[in-house]
Amino acid sequence: xxxxxxxxxxxxxxxxxxxxxxxxxxxxxxxxxxxxxxxxxxxxxxxxxxxxxxxxxxxxxxxx
Numbered sequence: 001x002x003x004x005x006x007x008x009x010x011x012x013x014x015x016x017x018x019x020x021x022x023x024x025x026x027x028x029x030x031x032x033x034x035x036x037x038x039x040x041x042x043x044x045x046x047x048x049x050x051x052x053x054x055x056x057x058x059x060x061x062x063x064x
Contacts, residue, residue, distance in 0.1 A: 017043040017050035 014025045016039035021040040031038055031050040038047060 016042055017052070018047045018054075 012025045012026065013022045014037040015022050016028065017031060017036040018038050019042050021041065023041075025037065028037050028039045029043045029048075030036065030046050032048045033052055033053040034050060036050045036052075038050060
């Protein structure tokens with residue numbers, strides 16, 4: 001009889017949509033335009049838009 005395999009740890013990581021870094025979901029902020037995840041490091045650097053929204057420019061209104 002084999003011992004039971006350990007379960008892999010549950011992850012709550014998400015990919016930052018500005019830099020691509022994988023961080024814990026609780027350690028980040030949403031893009032101000034579309035709401036996708038931006039990591040804490042990018043946010044501290046002043047990044048508030050994800051890569052896609054930044055590429056689109058400021059042609060559309062930012063939702064309140």
